[in-house]
Amino acid sequence: MHADDPVFRMGITEPTAIDPYKAQEGEGILVCKLLFTGLLTLDGDGAPAPATAVAWWGNADATTWTFTLRPDTVFSNGEPVTAHSFVRGWSRALDPAVATETAYHLAGVRSFTAADDTTLVVELSEPDTEFDLKTLQPIFSPVPQCAGPARDPAYNDMPIGNGPFKMAGPWEHHRAIRLVRNDRWNLGPAPEVREVHIDVLDPVTGLDDEYARFLDGTYDYARIPPARTAEAAARDGFTEQEGAGLFYLIPFCHRAPMDSLDARRALSAAVDRQGLVDRHFHGRRTPAHSLLSPWFGKAHTPRGAADAGWTAYDPDRARAAALRAGLGPGSRVQFAYNTGAGHDAWVADLAHGLEEVLGWRVELLRTDARGLVDHRTSIGAAGFCRAGWACDYPTPDNVLYPLLHSSCTAPDAAGTAHGDNEGRYANPEFDALVARARGCADPAGRAEFWRRAEAVAMADLALVPLWYRTDQRVYAADRITGLRIDFDGNPTLTTVKARKTTR
16 A cells, blocks of 8 residues: 555455354454444444444343434445434344344344434343443444345345445455445544455465465555464564454364363363464464453453363373273374464374374364354264354453353254354353353452353363464555554554655
8 A cells, every 4th residue: 555556455265244244254344344333333442432323321230222323424325324224234134034143142132123213222131231342243233225135145245334445346256355435434534545455365375375465565464374473573564462362172062072071171181282382373372271361351360170270281181081081092083174274284283292192093174264164063063173263342251152152052953053152062050150240230240250150161171272362463564554453353444544755
């Protein structure tokens, strides 16, 4: 990007969706949040701030939430954004025929009505003192009257939103997404970036291709292959921040062999987290001994598996647990992962470590990102798989509820899970603690309930934490300034400016 060419260029892999009813992974959320602005936003410190809503409040027991909207915002086609626009968007996302994977964000919402054009009233089935934060997820976006039903290919590929950018043309699947500045957007200073050119890269080689095109000057910004981290960190345009997320293994708790706690204990204690971080990330990750990252603060420091030592590398203890689980040397265990995102080397190393420590025959199932989702939601998934979680909103609820609450596995008649609890973990004690956390108005008390819920999940090793999320990116510091990494791990394109040069 240059002052005389205000086009920001970058690459991603193919999103699942850019329409808010289904946008879910980082790539889809990146595009969707450029196209849509919700009720709230996050300021530079990660605190909630007004966006389309200028005020919001919950009643005494946090079962009714009211949002007062600005009267002067419009979609990129000129249609006013009203409370009815939000009702339309949420109704569209909850269409039973859609069965979108992100509908759990609306779980607990009993009704939502437009009292008038600028007043949105939301009724919840249970108390939720942090419901306002959940509206940061794209599924809560407004949509215009032309949106139609959720499965409208024309709108899915060229959504009309109320964000700082708009589509320049339909999404060219597996090739490109092109955006232009939305000059009707009035929720902040007009972006200096006039166009955003996003190439859709091959899912197998995408991360390497993205970084290579940054190095040759094609892209203004890129993610970094793990093996290139040390090299990238020496550049002027290197930026790094610890995020509210986690990389972990999902043990499939609904069937053998990972339906056994001892099998999960063996798996966890046989993983040399620090060694993997040192060998594959140049030490620039923090090994994880809990599900809530340090981003959430010391109030959520867990007890449970970490205290018991099951996340500490302990080969002898791991072997003993494996034998108790009937998984002695020669046992076959499947390990699924997606290629093309920088995981191949560390996954192979982790698998080799399990074979050395436990004598297991680890069968690697390699697939692309979509294939991994299909596998881990299927009734036939066994063993474990790799996974990563980036929070949609800044509360422990967004880690513990979707990943582990029993309502978030929701298998259909064919046994396919619809929800992010893909390991199909279920524990009534955990569910009850989540409900108590949601209904607790006192921040300190709420933090304690979240800590206790996490301790239950960690004692069960419902998930096996590996390392916390750390966002590391490079940008063209010689050409641009003002770029930050937002809560979602994406570049803040509304703040990017061309670097002025002197002649």
